[in-house]
Amino acid sequence: xxxxxxxxxxxxxxxxxxxxxxxxxxxxxxxxxxxxxxxxxxxxxxxxxxxxxxxxxxxxxxxxxxxxxxxxxxxxxxxxxxxxxxxxxxxxxxxxxxxxxxxxxxxxxxxxxxxxxxxxxxxxxxxxxxxxxxxxxxxxxxxxxxxxxxxxxxxxxxxxxxxxxxxxxxxxxxxxxxxxxxxxxxxxxxxxxxxxxxxxxxxxxxxxxxxxxxxxxxxxxxxxxxxxxxxxxxxxxxxxxxxxxxxxxxxxxxxxxxxxxxxxxxxxxxxxxxxxxxxxxxxxxxxxxxxxxxxxxxxxxxxxxxxxxxxxxxxxxxxxxxxxxxxxxxxxxxxxxxxxxxxxxxxxxxxxxxxxxxxxxxxxxxxxxxxxxxxxxxxxxxxxxxxxxxxxxxxxxxxxxxxxxxxxxxxxxxxxxxxxxxxxxxxxxxxxxxxxxxxxxxxxxxxxxxxxxxxxxxxxxxxxxxxxxxxxxxxxxxxxxxxxxxxxxxxxxxxxxxxxxxxxxxxxxxxxxxxxxxxxxxxxxxxxxxxxxxxxxxxxxxxxxxxxxxxxxxxxxxxxxxxxxxxxxxxxxxxxxxxxxxxxxxxxxxxxxxxxxxxxxxxxxxxxxxxxxxxxxxxxxxxxxxxxxxxxxxxxxxxxxxxxxxxxxxxxxxxxxxxxxxxxxxxxxxxxxxxxxxxxxxxxxxxxxxxxxxxxxxxxxxxxxxxxxxxxx
Numbered sequence: 001x002x003x004x005x006x007x008x009x010x011x012x013x014x015x016x017x018x019x020x021x022x023x024x025x026x027x028x029x030x031x032x033x034x035x036x037x038x039x040x041x042x043x044x045x046x047x048x049x050x051x052x053x054x055x056x057x058x059x060x061x062x063x064x065x066x067x068x069x070x071x072x073x074x075x076x077x078x079x080x081x082x083x084x085x086x087x088x089x090x091x092x093x094x095x096x097x098x099x100x101x102x103x104x105x106x107x108x109x110x111x112x113x114x115x116x117x118x119x120x121x122x123x124x125x126x127x128x129x130x131x132x133x134x135x136x137x138x139x140x141x142x143x144x145x146x147x148x149x150x151x152x153x154x155x156x157x158x159x160x161x162x163x164x165x166x167x168x169x170x171x172x173x174x175x176x177x178x179x180x181x182x183x184x185x186x187x188x189x190x191x192x193x194x195x196x197x198x199x200x201x202x203x204x205x206x207x208x209x210x211x212x213x214x215x216x217x218x219x220x221x222x223x224x225x226x227x228x229x230x231x232x233x234x235x236x237x238x239x240x241x242x243x244x245x246x247x248x249x250x251x252x253x254x255x256x257x258x259x260x261x262x263x264x265x266x267x268x269x270x271x272x273x274x275x276x277x278x279x280x281x282x283x284x285x286x287x288x289x290x291x292x293x294x295x296x297x298x299x300x301x302x303x304x305x306x307x308x309x310x311x312x313x314x315x316x317x318x319x320x321x322x323x324x325x326x327x328x329x330x331x332x333x334x335x336x337x338x339x340x341x342x343x344x345x346x347x348x349x350x351x352x353x354x355x356x357x358x359x360x361x362x363x364x365x366x367x368x369x370x371x372x373x374x375x376x377x378x379x380x381x382x383x384x385x386x387x388x389x390x391x392x393x394x395x396x397x398x399x400x401x402x403x404x405x406x407x408x409x410x411x412x413x414x415x416x417x418x419x420x421x422x423x424x425x426x427x428x429x430x431x432x433x434x435x436x437x438x439x440x441x442x443x444x445x446x447x448x449x450x451x452x453x454x455x456x457x458x459x460x461x462x463x464x465x466x467x468x469x470x471x472x473x474x475x476x477x478x479x480x481x482x483x484x485x486x487x488x489x490x491x492x493x494x495x496x497x498x499x500x501x502x503x504x505x506x507x508x509x510x511x512x513x514x515x516x517x518x519x520x521x522x523x524x525x526x527x528x529x530x531x532x533x534x535x536x537x538x539x540x541x542x543x544x545x546x547x548x549x550x551x552x553x554x555x556x557x558x559x560x561x562x563x564x565x566x567x568x569x570x571x572x573x574x575x576x577x578x579x580x581x582x583x584x585x586x587x588x589x590x591x592x593x594x595x596x597x598x599x600x601x602x603x604x605x606x607x608x609x610x611x612x613x614x615x616x617x618x619x620x621x622x623x624x625x626x627x628x629x630x631x632x633x634x635x636x637x638x639x640x641x642x643x644x645x646x647x648x649x650x651x652x653x654x655x656x657x658x659x660x661x662x663x664x665x666x667x668x669x670x671x672x673x674x675x676x677x678x679x680x681x682x683x684x685x686x687x688x689x690x691x692x693x694x695x696x697x698x699x700x701x702x703x704x705x706x707x708x709x710x711x712x713x
Contacts, residue, residue, distance in 0.1 A: 021447065021449060022447050022448050022449065023448070023449060023474055023475075023512035024448055024450070024474075024505070024508040024509050024511075024512040025509070025512070026509060026698055026701060026702055027698065028444075028448075028505065028508075028509075029054075029505045029509075029694070029697060029698060029701075030054045030064055030694060030698075031054075031441070031444050032054070032421050032422070032441060032504075032505060033051055033052065033053050033422065033440040033441055034051070034052040034414075034421070034422045034501075035049055035050070035051055035403070035414040035422050035423060035424045035438060035440070036049065036050045036051075036052065036402070036403045036414055037049060037050045037092075037093060037403055037414075038403055038404065038405050038412045038413060038414055038424060039093070039094060039095060039405045039412075040095075040405050040406075040407045040410070040412060041095050041099050042095055042096075042097060042098065042099040043099055044075070044407045044408060044410065045074070045075055045076070046072060046073060046074055046075065046099075047072075047073045047075065047080075047405070047412050047437075048070060048071065048072055048073070048083075048093055048095065048102060049070075049071050049073070049080075049093075049403075049412075049414070049424055050068055050069065050070060050071070050090070050091070050093060051068070051069055051071055051082075051440065052066060052067070052068045053066070053067050053068075053069075054066060054067075054694055055067055058087075062695065063693075063694070063695060064694035064695065065087070065694075066089065066691070066694075067086075067087070067089050068089035068090055068091060069082050069083075069084045069085060069089065069090060070082070070083045070084045070090050070093050070102065070104055070117075071083065072102075073424075073437060075426070078426075078435070078437055080424075080437065080438065083102070083117060083124075084104075084106075084124070088106050088107060089106070089107075090104040090105065090106045090115075091104065091105045091106075091112075092104060092105045092135075092136060092137055094137065094138070094139060095139075096139055096143050096240070097139055097141065097142070097143035098143050099119065100118065100119055100120065101116045101117060101118055101119065101240065102116070102117045102119065103115065103116055103117075103137055103139065103146055104117070104124070105134055105135070105137060106124075108126060108129070111130075111131065111132070111133035111134075112133045112134050112135065113126045113128045113129060113130070113133070113134055114126065114127050114128040114134045114137055114146060114148060114238065115127070116240060116242075125242075126242070127146075127238060127239075127240060127241070127242030128148075128238055128242070128246060130150065130236070130245075130246055132150035132151070132152045132234065133150055133151075134148045134149075134150065135148060135149045135150060135151065136148060136149050138260075138261070140237070140261060140265055141261060141263070141265070142265065143240075144239065144240060145237050145238060145239055145240060145265070146237070146238055146240065147235065147236070147237050147249075147259070147261065148235075148236055148238070148246075149233050149234065149235050149236070149259070150233070150234045150236065151231050151232075151233060151234075152231060152232060152233075152234050152252060153229045153230070153231055154170065154229075154230045154231065154232060154253075155184050155229065155230075157232070157234070157252060157253075158181065158184045158185050159184065159185060162245070163234075163248045167185060168251055168253055169181040169182070169185075169253065170253040171253060171254075171276050171277055172276065172277055172278055172279050172280065173277070173278075173279065174216070174279075175216045175217060175279050176214075176216045177216075183200065184204070188200065188201035189201060190202040190204075190205045207228065213226060213227065213228045214228045215227075215228045216228065217230050217279065217280075217281050218279075218281035218282065219281045219608070221606075221607070221608035221610075221655045222608065222655060223608070223653075223654075223655060223656060223685045223686060223687070224653035224654070224655060224685045225653065225655065226655070230280070232252045232253065232255055232280070233252065233255075233256060233257065234248060234250075234252035235248075235249045235250055235252075235256060235259045236248055236249060237249055249268070249293050250270075250291060250293065250296070251296070254272060254276065254298075255272060255273050255276065255280055256270045256271065256272055256291070257270075257271040257272070257273075257286060257310070258270060258271040258310065258311075258312050259271075259291070260312055260313065260314045261314070262290065262314060262318050262341070263318045266292065266293045266294050267290060267291070267292055267293070268290070268291045268293065269288065269289075269290060269291075269301070269312055269314055269321055269341075270288070270289055270290075270291045270298070270312075271286050271287070271288055271289075271309050271310065271312060272286060272287055272289055272298060273285075273286050273287075274286055274287055274303070274305070284308055284328045284329075285305065285306055285307055285308050285328050286308055286309055287300055287301075287302060287303040287309065288300075288301045288302035288303075288309050288312065288321070288323060289301055301321075301339075302323070302325075302339065304325070306327060306328055306329075307325055307326065307327055307328060308325075308326045308327075308328050309323050309324065309325055309326075310323065310324045310326070310334070311323060311324045311334075311357075311360075313360055313362070314341070315341075315362045315366040316362055316364055316366060317366060318341055318342075319340065319341060319342055319366045320338050320339065320340060320341060320347075320362075320366060320369075320386070321338070321339050321340075321341050322336065322337070322338045322351075322360060322362075322369060323336075323337055323339075324336055324337075324357070325337055329614065329615055330534070330537075330615050331493065331530070331533050331534045331537065331615065331616075332356075332493060332533075333354075333356070333529075333530040333533055333534070334356065334357075335350055335351075336350070336351040336353070336357050336371075337349065337350055337351070338351065338369065338386060349386070349389060351369075351371075351384055351391070352389070352391055353373060353382065353391060354529035354530055355373040355374055355375050355526075355527065355529065356373060356374050356493075356526050356527070357371050357372065357373045358371075358372045358373060358374065358379060359371060359372050359403065359404065360372075361404070361405060361406055363406070364407070364408070366386075367385065367386060367387060368383055368384065368385055368386065369383075369384045369386060370382065370383055370384070370394075370404070370406050371384070372401045372402075372404065374495050374526050374527040375397050375527050376397045376467055376497065376527055376528065377397065377398075377455065377467055377469070377495060377496060377497015377498060377499055377500065377521060377527060378396060378397035378398055378399055378400055378497055378498065378499030378500075379399075379400035379401050379402060379499045379500070380393050380394070380395045380396060380397050380399075380401065380499070381393075381394040381395045381401045381404060381411070381413065382394060394411075394432065395415075396499075397497075397499065398417075398418075398455070398497075398498050398499060399415055399416065399417050399418075399498065399499045400415060400416040400417075400497075400498075400499030400500055400501060401413045401414070401415050401499075402414050402415065402416055402422070402501060409428055409429040409430070410426070410427075410428045410429075411426065411427050411428065412424065412425070412426050412437070413425055413427075415434070416499060416500070416501035416504065417498070418450075418452055418453055418498040419445075419450060419452070420441050420442060420445060421441055421501050421504040421505070422440070422441060422501060423436055423437075423438045423439065423440060423441060423442060424436070424437040424438040425437060449474050449475070449512075450474070450508055450511075451471045451472055451473065451474050451507070451508060451511035451512075451517075452471070453469040453470065453471045453498050453507075453517075454469065454470050454471070455467060455468075455469050455497075455498070456468055456469070456470065456554065458550055458551070458554060460522075460523060460543075460546065460547050460550065461543075461546060462523065462535055462543070464523060464528075464531075464532055464535060465528075466520060466521065466522060466523070466547050466550070466551070467497065467520065467521050467528075468518060468519065468520035468521070468551035468554065468555070469496075469497065469498070469517075469518070469519050469520070470516070470517070470518055470555045470558065471507060471511050471516065471517040471518075472511070472516055472560070473511055473513075473514045473515060473516050474511050474512045474514075476560070478560065480560070481560060481561065481562035482514060482515065482516045482560060482561060482562060482565075483514065483515050483516070483561075483562055483565035483566070483567060483708075483712050484515070484516045484517075484518060484552070484555060484556065484561040484562070484563075484565065484566050484567070485510055485515045485516065485517050485518070485567050485568070485569065485708075486517075486518050486519070486548060486551075486552050486566070486567070486568040486569070486588075487503065487506075487507065487517055487518070487519040487568075487569060487570065488519070488520075488522075488548060488568070488569070488570030488574035488577050488578060489503075489519070489521070489525070489570065489573075489574055490570065490571050490572030490573040490574045490575070491524070491525065491526065491572070491573050492524040492525070492536060492540065492544070492573040493524065493525065493526040493533055494525065494526060494573075495521055495525050495526040495527035495528075496519050496520075496521060496525075497521070497527070502689075502690055503519075506689075506701060507519075509701065509705075510705070513705060515567075516555070516560065516561055518551050518552055518555040519551075520547060520548055520551035522536075522543075522544040522545075522547030522548050522551075523535035523536050523543050523544055523547055524536030524540075524543075524544055536616070537616055537617075537618075538616065538617055538618060538629055538633075539633070540573075540576065540577070540580070540616065540633050541577070541580040541584075541632075541633050541635070542584075544577055545577065545580060545581050545584065548577070548581070549581075549585070552566070564589065565589055565712050566587055566588050566589055567588060567589060567590050567591065567592075567708050567712070568581065568582070568588050568591045568592070569591065569592035569593075569594070569704060570592075570593070570594065570596075571593075571594030571595050571596065571649075571689060572594070572595055572596065572597075572656075572657060572686065573596075573597070574594075574596070575593040575594050575595055575596020575597065575598075575657075576596045576597045576598065576635060578591055578592070578593045578596070579591075579593050579596060579598055579635035579642070579646075579665065580633075580635040580638070582642050582643075582644040582646065583635055583637075583638030583639065583641045583642050584638060584641065586643055586644060588644050589644070589645075589711050589712060590644065590645045590646075590647075590707065590708050590710075590711040590712065591644045591645070591646045591647075592646070592647045592648075592649070592704045592707065592708070593646060593647075593648050593649070593662075593665070594648075594649040594650075594689070594700070595649060595650050595651060595654050595656075595657055595662070595686055595688070596635075596648075596650075596657060596661060596662065596665075597657050597658075597661050598634065598635045598636045598661045598662070598664060598665040599634045599635075599636040599661065599664055600613060600617065600621075600630040600631075600633060600634045601621035601627065601630050601631070601634070602658070602660065602661065602664065603657065603658060603661060604620065604621050606655075606657075606658030606660050606661065607655065607656055607657045607658040607661075608655050608656055609656050609657065613626075613630070614626075617629045617630055617633065635665070636664060636665060636668065639665070639668045639669065639672065640672065642669060642672075642674060643674065645674075645675035645676070645707075645710075645711055646669065646674070646675070646676050646677075647676075647677045647678075647679065647703065647704065647707040648662050648665060648666050648676065648677070648678045648679065649662075649679045649680075649681070649688075649700055649703075649704075650662035650678075650679075650680055650681075651680075651681045651683075651684025651685050651686065651688045651692070652680050652681060652682050652683065652684060653683055653684060653685050654684065654685050654686045654688075655685075655686075656685070656686035657686060659680070662678065663678075666678040677707060679700070679703055681693075681696045681699070681700070684696055688700065689701075
């Protein structure tokens with residue numbers, strides 16, 4: 001018996017040692033499932049969450065579609081089941097206050113509509129059919145109604161006979177020269193050969209039929225196209241009975257950005273523009289006000305010229321209001337504040353954490369605000385005691401809480417870890433250890449061998465502490481030398497680390513292919529406070545480059561990297577920095593630049609993120625001082641120096657950075673006779689590698705690897 005036990009133990013040890021032997025493959029990207037929006041039921045006994053999966057598209061051979069479905073879990077059994085299925089994805093799921101319904105949004109035709117699912121049983125059913133569609137629904141406090149927002153065209157609302165019977169018009173001046181708003185409300189016969197009124201009607205019809213885009217506003221670039229349509233947000237209230245048309249709560253031309261119910265169902269906290277007479281594109285600062293839906297009146301609550309307010313959150317009984325305050329222009333570094341809403345009370349506190357908050361939630365008794373924030377490469381959960389002004393971290397900066405809910409000292413949260421891109425977990429104050437509630441990725445990862453990132457720190461030439469991470473190749477052997485891949489993040493205010501999920505697969509894929517990886521958060525990154533985030537103002541190139549190269553050199557100093565096989569890649573701002581770097585150093589054997597910005601003056605005109613130009617470089621291309629900085633900081637200014645073989649990627653519908661940027665870079669290098677390849681992905685936007693077409697996501701990663709291998713093997 002003793003010998004048999006020994007044999008069994010040996011077998012088990014051998015199995016354990018060999019159980020994780022498979023490497024991450026390219027198509028493992030399609031296996032990753034992502035948990036989001038967890039929420040406790042009102043009684044705290046159940047929970048819901050959304051699960052995003054990638055599945056084979058039954059309608060298009062060889063394509064893969066995203067599906068987002070609703071799951072219901074039970075805390076006693078720690079098990080959950082899907083409540084929705086099929087091709088139609090759902091979003092924005094939420095419990096009713098009495099726990100009898102779950103609301104969610106799903107497409108009906110080409111418009112998202114609001115659905116209710118009874119917990120007692122039965123199919124989900126729609127309670128709206130509004131032509132504008134539904135977004136961001138929230139339950140009223142009494143549970144009798146749901147509030148939601150809709151994005152609507154100004155021109156469409158001008159002639160809306162259902163919600164604009166009184167022929168409301170915008171208060172701001174139209175920027176169509178020599179026109180006023182009434183021109184769109186006139187009923188005119190369209191005739192290209194008629195009088196001037198009939199000609200105008202004919203031209204308007206051409207615009208409506210998408211035969212022409214007439215642009216008068218400043219912000220006309222969307223993510224994938226340009227548009228002459230100015231939109232505003234409208235806020236509605238609809239009964240859960242679904243037996244009447246939704247009620248419009250506020251004139252959409254008043255340009256309310258956010259709206260939260262306060263107490264009565266008729267009083268709301270809103271964000272409104274500081275100047276309602278100027279065109280929306282020209283007014284970036286706003287105020288917080290109390291809106292009375294009965295009298296249609298606004299009372300200013302918080303106001304500071306030159307500042308913008310967002311992410312308003314009212315505590316459960318209306319005692320406090322939390323919000324972000326951000327100075328217009330410059331780097332995006334909002335301050336989180338709390339004020340009292342009780343009549344006659346004065347209370348204001350700044351949450352003592354110089355970080356970008358990502359989500360927050362009030363305790364039932366309004367004594368505590370829970371929130372997550374980007375911090376040193378992770379997204380930990382925090383607890384803020386309002387009376388004591390005490391801030392406590394409840395989770396590690398080595399991981400990322402990417403969605404959470406809390407109730408009576410219990411927590412449910414979607415979390416990313418270096419060993420698992422996404423699962424749902426439970427913990428409590430009495431037992432803060434993660435308890436996994438799902439195993440969506442755990443199952444297929446059980447036999448995969450992973451590379452674990454090692455976090456390190458150095459002080460840069462500005463005296464700032466910079467975090468960087470080193471990942472050794474899978475199946476690392478100390479007597480071998482390996483290619484070393486430098487990965488750079490975008491933004492420039494993005495943040496990478498073991499608590500950030502977007503690069504999980506790419507890092508593991510290249511480690512499985514035998515590459516070591518170094519990534520860092522150079523100056524300008526988020527997660528380290530305002531000073532750090534602003535350390536690259538008027539210095540997008542040389543300063544951040546020195547941080548990235550320092551991280552590279554420290555990685556090399558570990559002794560296992562082949563310094564003749566250094567490679568670099570990055571997208572968006574990182575596409576910029578990759579190209580700037582290879583214009584200033586020949587240390588890299590090969591490089592990849594994705595959806596980048598390469599000539600800053602042109603970027604001002606081409607990209608919808610054009611405000612980065614004045615915010616970071618102090619002016620516009622026609623201003624002499626600013627122009628000199630833009631030229632000095634543009635990678636294209638150094639194209640003559642580029643000798644490193646380069647593959648360039650860009651989505652053909654990417655208007656965040658603008659596809660002409662990559663055309664300029666490619667054409668310049670081609671004229672100079674350099675080793676360069678240019679890949680365009682049809683229909684792809686700036687989000688191609690995060691949420692784009694899955695074949696194109698696979699294609700870009702594989703083409704990057706193949707291009708690197710041409711020069712390394």
